[in-house]
Amino acid sequence: MWEVAGKVAVVLVLGRLGWSLLKGIYGTFLASILHLNLNIKKTGEWAVVTGATDGIGKAFAFELARLGFKVVLVSRSPFKLQNVAAEIKSQHGVETRIIDVDFTRTDIYTRLEDELSGLDVGVLVNNVGMSYDHPEFFIDLPECSQTCERLINCNIRSLTEMTRIVLPGMAQRRRGLVLNLSSLSSTIPAPLLAVYGATKAYVSSLSESLSVEYKGKGVLIQCLLPGYVVSNMSKFRRPTIMVPSPTAYVRSVLRTSGVESHTAGYYMHKIQIYFIELAKAYLPGWVLQSIVFHQLSSFRLRALRKKQKENKAQ
Numbered sequence: 001m002w003e004v005a006g007k008v009a010v011v012l013v014l015g016r017l018g019w020s021l022l023k024g025i026y027g028t029f030l031a032s033i034l035h036l037n038l039n040i041k042k043t044g045e046w047a048v049v050t051g052a053t054d055g056i057g058k059a060f061a062f063e064l065a066r067l068g069f070k071v072v073l074v075s076r077s078p079f080k081l082q083n084v085a086a087e088i089k090s091q092h093g094v095e096t097r098i099i100d101v102d103f104t105r106t107d108i109y110t111r112l113e114d115e116l117s118g119l120d121v122g123v124l125v126n127n128v129g130m131s132y133d134h135p136e137f138f139i140d141l142p143e144c145s146q147t148c149e150r151l152i153n154c155n156i157r158s159l160t161e162m163t164r165i166v167l168p169g170m171a172q173r174r175r176g177l178v179l180n181l182s183s184l185s186s187t188i189p190a191p192l193l194a195v196y197g198a199t200k201a202y203v204s205s206l207s208e209s210l211s212v213e214y215k216g217k218g219v220l221i222q223c224l225l226p227g228y229v230v231s232n233m234s235k236f237r238r239p240t241i242m243v244p245s246p247t248a249y250v251r252s253v254l255r256t257s258g259v260e261s262h263t264a265g266y267y268m269h270k271i272q273i274y275f276i277e278l279a280k281a282y283l284p285g286w287v288l289q290s291i292v293f294h295q296l297s298s299f300r301l302r303a304l305r306k307k308q309k310e311n312k313a314q
């Protein structure tokens, strides 16, 4: 009897592993090779990208322009916006518009609504986001109350309001794609990045619910959960197999649109999430919590030491 139970358990585990592997290969490679993913170009004329002057957002703006979209670049610094718009125009020859707003503020949405009204927006990339300067204990965050408010406005309010503004037109036209940047950190406890992790969990939850609400109305809502990608925010400077460049990440994501509604978007990050899910299913919670806490504690100490050195040098 125990022998049969053991064999059934092995078959179940191997079956689950095989199924996940097949799903991963299909979503990452096969679907786009067979053109079964979304034909993004058919969603509309314009793409709107928030946080479009650096990192993942900038890569989305360039990639969507390369596909032929006119692009609305929404970000904080007018000078950087003008530079990115000029680069896109010279590389891809498409029309661009720029909107300079600070997403930590709450009084910007009437202007955004006015500037976007009447545009045939096919793709909205809710990319803008901020994190802590370095991992830190909650009550030791500098100006804790204001910092939390800024994080919530930038990571949660921005995405909710931008979706509210753009979605009605998409639903009316019965076509559109909304890409929401969550994070792998929303799938695990994020000690020392608690508020950041919690804002990203909001993004995941809202995206999943909206994706069900709007699927029948022709609008796809896709939630992205990247691990580390080279950028100012991640502080990773060189791409590796685990940490792709923003362009490599974005190209990989666009292959999955219409196939995976909740995805890491990049194959190595998908494998990371797969092992996280296994750990959550089969190990006690404290194991994963301790691993993350240990890693982020070491990042925190390194950042504090660097700051100390910089202060001494001044």
Ligand SMILES: NC(=O)c1ccc[n+]([C@@H]2O[C@H](COP(=O)([O-])OP(=O)(O)OC[C@H]3O[C@@H](n4cnc5c(N)ncnc54)[C@H](OP(=O)(O)O)[C@@H]3O)[C@@H](O)[C@H]2O)c1
Residues within 6 Å of the ligand: 050, 051, 052, 053, 054, 055, 056, 057, 074, 075, 076, 077, 080, 101, 102, 103, 104, 127, 128, 129, 130, 154, 181, 182, 183, 184, 225, 226, 227, 228, 229, 230, 231, 232, 233, 234
């Ligand atoms: N990189 C990663 O490893 C990683 C991993 C998981 C999730 N993510 C998520 O991916 C998204 C993009 O991250 P990233 O690493 O590409 O970030 P990034 O390199 O720091 O770029 C952020 C972009 O957002 C703009 N921005 C920042 N604060 C703003 C504000 N208050 N108002 C308007 N624009 C603002 C920045 O403009 P300025 O140029 O003016 O600063 C910049 O264009 C974020 O939502 C992040 O949480 C990133």
